[in-house]
Amino acid sequence: MKFILGLTGPTGSGKTTLSKAAADLGYTVLDCDIIARKAAEQENTLAALTTAFGQDILEDGILNRKALAKKAFSSTNGTELLNKTMLPFVVELIKKEIENADSEKILLDAPTLYESGADSLCNAVIAVLADCGDRKARIISRDNLTEAEAQLRLTAGKNDNYYKDKTQHIIYNNGDKHAFIKDFKSKIKFLEEK
Numbered sequence: 558m559k560f561i562l563g564l565t566g567p568t569g570s571g572k573t574t575l576s577k578a579a580a581d582l583g584y585t586v587l588d589c590d591i592i593a594r595k596a597a598e599q600e601n602t603l604a605a606l607t608t609a610f611g612q613d614i615l616e617d618g619i620l621n622r623k624a625l626a627k628k629a630f631s632s633t634n635g636t637e638l639l640n641k642t643m644l645p646f647v648v649e650l651i652k653k654e655i656e657n658a659d660s661e662k663i664l665l666d667a668p669t670l671y672e673s674g675a676d677s678l679c680n681a682v683i684a685v686l687a688d689c690g691d692r693k694a695r696i697i698s699r700d701n702l703t704e705a706e707a708q709l710r711l712t713a714g715k716n717d718n719y720y721k722d723k724t725q726h727i728i729y730n731n732g733d734k735h736a737f738i739k740d741f742k743s744k745i746k747f748l749e750e751k
Contacts, residue, residue, distance in 0.1 A: 560749060561655065561663045561678055565670035566685035567714045569692030569699070571730035571737065575685060576666045578738045582745060585660035587651060589667040589675070596646040597622075609642045629713075636713040644673035651675055662749075668714075671723050681748040683741070684724035686717050688731050 562584070564572055576586045596602050597620050606614060606625065614625045629639035647669075655663055655678065670676050687695075689711060697707045721727060726744055730737045 559655065559658070559661050559663055560680050561665060562745065562748065563665045563667060563670045563676055563679035563682035564685065565667055565676075565682060565724070566687075566720060567692060567717070568668060568710055569695035570685040570687040571695075572666050572668070572685055574730075574734065574738065575683075575728070575741045576664060578741055579664040579745065582662075582742065583660065584662045584664040585658045586664045586666055587654050587658075589647060589651060589665060589669070589673075592650045592654065593643060593647045596643065596650050599646060602643065602646045605642050605646070609638055626710075630709045631713075633713060640669055640672045644669060648673050648675055651678070671719075676723075681726065681751070682724050683726045683728060683744060683748075684720040685728050685730055686720060687729065691731060 562579070564575055564579070566572055576588065580586050597606070603615070603620060606620065610625060610628050614621055614628065616624070625639070629635045651665065651667075651673075665675060665679060667673065667675055670679075670682065676682055693704070693707050693711055696702060696710060697704060700707075702710070726748070728737065728740050728744060
């Protein structure tokens, strides 16, 4: 039987760092952002997105991610519409990836784990939280965003209380990277033995 661990948290909190640590522990990591990109290439997903956000999110018939992001992250309603439109397609691909995975241990790196309902596929969930300033600096560097674009993404996302209310296991990423990874590995060991 497969052990599926959900990893969630707001953008820039450190999920990628922990995904790499999980891979070192023998987990197959399913990066739901990559799965979402695959879903966005499907004809049925594109049709749903253009219905929701307009034809101008396409460029030569291909999704212009920046144009979509500008519309989706300009407000909480836009972000919710994006999730409502995209996530059913993403979850279908996640289920296929889980089914086809060779490993018995799978980590779902899923920023929208709860919004998609994919938490129901997991044996346990860990949420990663970090100070807003640290998160902003990380996503500016990672995604080559302006400060204003980064702030829009942070504002459009869920706040820490959202994750605290839904998740039993929280890890904070506000300091020493070594301690952060060590805390995560000990949490994984505890959850596997449960």
